[in-house]
Amino acid sequence: EVQLLESGGGLVQPGGSLRLSCAASGFIFSSYAMSWVRQAPGKGLEWVSAISGSGGGTYYADSVKGRFTISRDNSKNTLYLQIDSLRAEDTAVYYCAKGSRASGTIRFDYWGQGTLVTVSS
Amino acid sequence: EIVLTQSPATLSLSPGERATLSCRASQSVSSYLAWYQQKPGQAPRLLIYDASNGATGIPARFSGSGSGTDFTLTISSLEPEDFAVYYCQQRSNWPITFGQGTRLEIK
Numbered sequence: 001e002v003q004l005l006e007s008g009g010g011l012v013q014p015g016g017s018l019r020l021s022c023a024a025s026g027f028i029f030s031s032y033a034m035s036w037v038r039q040a041p042g043k044g045l046e047w048v049s050a051i052s053g054s055g056g057g058t059y060y061a062d063s064v065k066g067r068f069t070i071s072r073d074n075s076k077n078t079l080y081l082q083i084d085s086l087r088a089e090d091t092a093v094y095y096c097a098k099g100s101r102a103s104g105t106i107r108f109d110y111w112g113q114g115t116l117v118t119v120s121s
Numbered sequence: 122e123i124v125l126t127q128s129p130a131t132l133s134l135s136p137g138e139r140a141t142l143s144c145r146a147s148q149s150v151s152s153y154l155a156w157y158q159q160k161p162g163q164a165p166r167l168l169i170y171d172a173s174n175g176a177t178g179i180p181a182r183f184s185g186s187g188s189g190t191d192f193t194l195t196i197s198s199l200e201p202e203d204f205a206v207y208y209c210q211q212r213s214n215w216p217i218t219f220g221q222g223t224r225l226e227i228k
Contacts, residue, residue, distance in 0.1 A: 035217075037165075045157075045165065045208055047217040061216050062122075095164055105212035107155040109176070111164035 002026040002110040004096045009115030016086050016119070022079040022096030022112055030054070030074040033099030033106050036081050038092035039114075048094070049081065053102035064090075086119045093117075123147055125209050125220035133228040140196040142223045144209035149189045153213040156185055156194045159222075160205045168207075169194060201227075 008020040022034070035050040049070040050059045058070050069082040079096055093114040099106035124147040134140055144154065152172040157165040167176040169185035172192060182197040196203055204227050209220040 044222045045159075045210075045219040047210075047219065050217070059215055100170070105153070105215060105217060107167065107170050107210065107212050108157075108165070109167055111166070113164055 002098060004098060004110060004112035006094065006096050006112045006115040009094065009117045011118045011120060012086055013121050014086060014088060014119055017082070017084045018086065018117060020081040020083065020094055020096075020115060020117070024077045024079065024096075024098070027098065029072075029077040031102055033057075033101065033103055034072060034079045035097045035099055035106065035108060036068075036070065036079075037095045037097050037108065037111075038090075038117075039095070040089075040092040043092075046092075050099065050106065051079070052104075057103055083117070086117075088119050091117060091119045122216055123150060123211050123214055123218050125211055125218055127207075127209060127220035127223045129223060130221075131224045131226060133226050134199055135228045136199050136201055138199050140194075140199055140203070140225060142194040142207055142225070144187075144192040144194070144220050146190045146192075146211060146213075150211040150213035152188050153211055154185075154187070154192050155210045155212070156183075157208045157210065158203075158205050159208065165208065196225075199225075 003025045005023045036048040051070045067085045071080045095114045096112040097108035098110040156169040159165040
């Protein structure tokens with residue numbers, strides 16, 4: 001059974017930083033691209049970032065480019081999102097999602113339950 | 122960036138009725154379109170991928186069609202658990218994009 005468990009969310013001041021983690025199990029982690037998708041309160045889904053199975057390819061939405069860094073540790077079956085220079089508009093539930101293949105554009109076969117990031121002073 | 126426009130924004134129907142949801146892309150996405158269902162307080166769930174393929178464990182009442190720029194998600198006979206928000210998503214080009222969602226509510 002595929003399981004994705006996010007952690008690391010919380011309340012942070014504008015300009016602050018957080019590192020989100022996603023622990024994966026139930027599949028061969030290194031064989032699949034992974035992604036972060038966020039959802040602001042009461043709003044729709046917004047793709048944030050993706051990383052290939054090997055970690056060699058990374059992709060970002062324009063809204064987060066230069067502030068967010070996606071990475072993965074295939075030895076630990078864990079996906080990360082380093083979030084810097086946080087803004088109020090980054091407030092959202094951040095979902096970890098498993099991609100449908102190792103690289104390239106993907107659909108999201110499985111999703112975690114999300115971790116809430118709140119940016120406020 | 123490919124913009125996905127879903128219609129209607131809200132659809133009010135009764136259990137047992139047929140639901141037809143639309144997703145239109147600003148340029149061709151071939152068949153690289155997926156549909157997701159999201160219930161309150163839950164993560165999204167993949168329903169349909171590559172326009173017309175049902176994901177694992179999805180009931181047969183859910184079907185998808187279309188290619189290019191126009192896509193449809195059809196629920197043949199609504200069950201009470203089907204009332205939720207539905208999103209389309211394209212994987213034709215980076216950045217990956219989602220539609221704004223259609224809320225399916227009980228009439």
